[in-house]
Amino acid sequence: MQQGGKTVYGAAVGILMLETRFPRIHGDMGNAATWDFPVQYRVVDGATPDRVVRGDPQALTERFIAAGRDLIRAGCDGITTTCGFLSLIQEDVKAALGVPVATSSLMQVPMVQALLPAGKRCGVITISEQALSPAHLTAAGAAPDTPVVGTDGGRAMTRDILGNAPQIDFEACRLDMIDAGRAMVSRHPDVGAIVLECTNMAPYARDLRQVTGLPVYSIYSFITWFQAGLLPRRFPLELDDPRW
Template sequence: MSAPSPTASLILAPRRRAVHGVRIGILVLDTKFQRLPGDVGNGTSWPFPVQYAVVHGATPDRIVRPTLDDDVFQLFARAADDLVALGVDGITTSCGFLALLHPQMVAHCPVPVATSALLQIPLVQSMLPAGKRVGVVTMDKASLTPAHFRAVGAPTDLPIVGIPPDGIFRRNQQTSAAVVSHAEHEAEVVAAAAALLRDHPEVGALVLECTNLPPYSATLEATFNLPVYDIVTLVEWFHAGLRPRRFNGA
């Protein structure tokens, strides 16, 4: 009789799950505007399967704010519980402002949680040359507070720029536009980043708070020759740990 493996006692028992083969669950705000490829809420953005759950009642006007109502956490906790019961191994969200909920969600969920693209800021900052800083592009600068950054362990004094509150991008979101123009949105995002870099030449990398901004990340990198990090880079990294690649000969 062979001896038991020295690692046998360390292996977790298989979970019972309703859905198999999906590692990432995405908590989506209660919205109706068109989400383009690259947006967290467009299924074609991902090179792996994801499981969505709409958090009913979590509208942008309730989430994109300096503070959150007390009942908002419960909305997300219940939706996260449903995703875990389905079988996902990690959870993310469709709004960077949910950084405010990060400590609560991590404490609540039995699987890892990556609430916001802002989680990447400490890592990105640690990689930059001396004298360079992370710059943040957000959908709503007025609502992004030091509390959002503190919740994910990021510096609170970073250069920030917002998408124009009276522009087409914000209007399309507020009116739940069924069809949006990639070119019109991109022009506003590039102009916002240009303004940030003019005012803050020390910016050495961009982190995009908003999960609707990744469709324009490649253009930002090509235009300004700076690294760009967003919710897609975060979730792809997150997924890579939940399902590491296998290599030939392994």
């Protein structure tokens, strides 16, 4: 006999979306075709990119909690968001929802740091180096002196994402990301791996890997891992023998 209690089954990950209008290409967290598994979405009213990154996201905590509860009622077993700056609300949202919560890609930093040899550090590429503070890093469990490089001052990435532009030159964004990767290895030669704070940066992870030669971790790598625990894959209990 199967256990009930949900409305939707098989879509364990719930994604809390910022209120945006910019296009979301394949690889972006907000493009459902990015994922190899079903996900559910809810938009958090009033949570614009600029307000979350350059303002105080803690003023929106109750809105994120309400939308998260709605996703849980719909059948989600874990909740995530679409902005790394929301690490500041991780503890409050986690406590209120009572399920696993991954508000920020920055939460990968301590895990990646643990993988690196002595003398190497994990660096972060962010949508706004100016706005990303030691408090954001600390809230994610990362060292407050983690090396950070932003796409501020680039061609399009920061301007159009935070400006919520209806059209984006994604090739210009790719070049901004490549510039940020090169700046990271130039300014911080002790960096041994990179975590992408912004969830819109995942489509450029492979470019960064090629340019820097370093492992690159994004929200895609994080939520793929997150989902694997919420809905583990079933394996057959027999040997895969070609003679059978």
